[in-house]
Structure formats: C-alpha cells, structure tokens
Amino acid sequence: MCGALTEKSTETSSKNVDTARVDPAFKREVMNEHDGETLKKCFQCGTCTSSCPTARFSDCYRPRTVLRMAQLGLRNKVLSSSALWLCTACFTCTDRCPQGVEVASVLRVLRNLAVKKGVVPQVFIELNSSINDTGYAYRIPDIRHRKRAEAGLPPLPKANCKDVSKLLELTCKGKIPKK
Ligand code: SF4
Numbered sequence: 001m002c003g004a005l006t007e008k009s010t011e012t013s014s015k016n017v018d019t020a021r022v023d024p025a026f027k028r029e030v031m032n033e034h035d036g037e038t039l040k041k042c043f044q045c046g047t048c049t050s051s052c053p054t055a056r057f058s059d060c061y062r063p064r065t066v067l068r069m070a071q072l073g074l075r076n077k078v079l080s081s082s083a084l085w086l087c088t089a090c091f092t093c094t095d096r097c098p099q100g101v102e103v104a105s106v107l108r109v110l111r112n113l114a115v116k117k118g119v120v121p122q123v124f125i126e127l128n129s130s131i132n133d134t135g136y137a138y139r140i141p142d143i144r145h146r147k148r149a150e151a152g153l154p155p156l157p158k159a160n161c162k163d164v165s166k167l168l169e170l171t172c173k174g175k176i177p178k179k
C-alpha cells in the first residue's frame with residue numbers, strides 16, 4: 001500500500017539520496033502553502049511516527065519519513081505514494097511535535113499537490129462522485145431505503161445536490177477527476 005515510503009528506506013538518509021530525482025523547488029512549493037512553512041522546523045525526532053495511530057497498524061506508513069522526503073525534494077516519490085492517503089487527519093502528530101511542525105497540515109498540502117498532479121486513489125474519486133451526486137459519501141442502495149420504510153423509519157433527508165456540487169467545485173476546483 002505504501003510503496004517505497006518506509007522508515008527503513010535508504011532515501012531518508014541524505015547521503016543516499018539519488019540526486020537525479022531531487023527537485024529543490026519542491027520544498028519551497030510545500031512551504032508556500034498555509035502551514036507548509038513549518039516543514040523546515042522538522043528535526044526528525046520521530047515523535048510524530050511514534051504517536052501516529054495509522055503507523056501503529058502499518059509497517060510502512062511513517063509521517064516522519066514523508067516529511068523528510070519532502071524536505072529532501074523527492075517530489076515524485078512523495079506525491080505518487082499512496083501512503084499520503086493513509087493519514088486520518090487526527091492531528092495527534094501535530095499536538096505532540098516538539099518543534100511545532102503542523103504535521104497533519106503538511107500532509108494535507110502534499111495530498112493537495114498530489115491531486116494537482118492527478119494522483120488520487122480511486123476510492124476518493126468514488127467518494128467525491130457519490131457526494132456530488134447524492135450528498136452522501138456512500139451511495140445508499142434502494143433496498144436500504146425500502147428496508148427503512150418497512151421498519152417504519154422516516155426517509156433519509158435529501159441533500160441539496162446543487163449546493164453540494166457548487167461547494168465541491170469551489171473547494172476542489174475541478175481537480176478531482178470525475179468517475
Ligand atoms: S515530531 Fe515534529 S520534529 Fe519530530 S519528526 Fe515529526 S514533524 Fe519532525
């Protein structure tokens with residue numbers, strides 16, 4: 001799931017970085033975004049990784065490593081990794097970082113850059129499409145509506161899909177590909 005973004009990856013060590021794949025502009029691009037500027041304060045203590053609930057259940061997702069790769073300018077490696085999408089945005093890392101790095105926000109910046117590059121896991125394309133069409137993250141099948149009615153439950157509220165669509169257009173700026 002995480003591709004090559006592992007804590008043991010040799011590319012987290014600057015002496016082993018393949019310079020041909022380094023893009024010095026990448027770090028600046030991240031730091032130009034809101035909260036992205038805190039990336040420079042990371043001194044690689046690992047508190048974020050040791051606090052991260054996702055890392056606890058994964059043998060490859062390590063926020064510390066993702067941030068180090070971003071610092072090193074490994075644009076393609078970071079943006080094409082599915083690891084970015086494993087962050088649940090719980091902000092535990094941000095709360096615990098001794099350097100005041102907005103870890104979760106930096107990860108959000110990286111995901112936004114990945115979207116601009118056209119890298120979005122299929123599941124998020126599906127979610128986006130469902131929210132756009134129905135107002136619900138999950139397309140509720142007809143049988144569920146029928147079962148609700150049979151059980152005497154009221155119908156589920158209908159979303160204002162026009163407003164939802166407008167909101168998605170404004171926030172995603174059409175960057176998430178349609179299904
Ligand atoms: S806790 Fe903060 S300083 Fe430590 S590795 Fe994570 S982001 Fe860097």
Ligand code: SF4
Binds near residue numbers: 088
């Ligand atoms: S915000 Fe993301 S990276 Fe940070 S602790 Fe939560 S799941 Fe881990």
